[in-house]
Amino acid sequence: MFLCCFILYLNGCAAMNRAAEPSSLSPAPMQREIERNAFPVAAGDDVIGTLAVVKLEKGDTLPDIARHFSLGINAISAANPGVDVWVPEPGREVILPLTFILPDAPRKGIVVNLATMRLFRFKGNVVSTYPVGVGTSERPTPTGKMRVERKAALPTWRVPASIAEDHRKKGDPLPAEIPPGALNPLGERALYLSKAGYLIHGTNKPASIGLKATNGCLRLYPENVTALYEETPVNTPVLIVNQPYLVGQRDGVLYLEAHAPRESSGALEWEKLSAKLRKLEKNSGRGLDWKKISLIRMEARGVPVPILDLGPDGGKESVKPVTLEHPPQVFGAPEIPELRLDAWYVLAANVREELEARRIAAIINHQGPPIPARVLSKSGNSYRVIAGPFDNAGVAKEAVRRLKLDLELDGILIDPVAKM
16 A cells, blocks of 8 residues: 555555646757756846757656756656656656746755756856755745855764654664665765754665655755765855745746645745735736646646746747757666675565556665666566565565565565575
């Protein structure tokens, strides 16, 4: 049951949404690369980045494509409703929402928008931006003004009492401290905030970026937190906001970006945004298409959509999305070792449908630290999901324990030279 809920959660209930509609825009010629993180901000503009499209290949998962292009799983899932997160159809074109409306906040230091799960680092006329994982509903990330109090490379995690108690209840006791290494949830870099107990840090669970998955801290991809760490001195101001509805302009065109609001904040935030739009409508002397605006809000796909041309003539063409070549190697995608007769394995699942088996294997492969898994060819009426290889029985037994704790899968240990 837990596994089914986990899959639905990461899909953002995509199975219940209508399939993503193809873009009405004619894509520009294909190109190899696109800027992901650092963008110039022209005076008076609020929108950065470029919308892009890439065609999926066999073996791709949305978490891997998201990480390669420095997006969170929330962003790529919302932009592509109906696309399976773990086993998307090869040949499917997916939107890469690499264009962003900046938060309505002073452009200095670090600004984090919890609703979009995105961090913005302002320096002069350049903004660096990275996706983040944020706090759960039970332990939300706080909003408000803070600052970077100190920084640490290869930090030691001193386990808070509340988290230690949670793990004890799950049958997963933690030591008082976890040193640097693969088991450390802080990753290799940490920025400690002036609000006690809250950090911006790396992670050993990259597939959680763009999810409500932390105990209140802000979690970044390992490669992103390294860049942020280097460009952020101590005492940098940090402002955390919650803005699911964003409006901004670029090149004389007004855009609206909508995200699913957090819990009960939606009505109030929409009221604020509507008041701002009505004021813009009045000042410009041009009527807005409120039906279109309502649809943007309802779909909440997280992509800036043009809603008004503020220029003297109006009728500007929308900017075409960039079509990208599929990367030769997807950065961060799990690598599955070859099968070995001298290694230990774990039978993680035995299911009738190949698609379900592939989905389970993909989820296991994206655990943190990684647990390699694959689907064996059909045997009888079922497909088997095998985790491993493991060099010794102790490591294999730890994998059995983690599969049970994290995914409620009852793994079975398979000794070396076993018939599979």
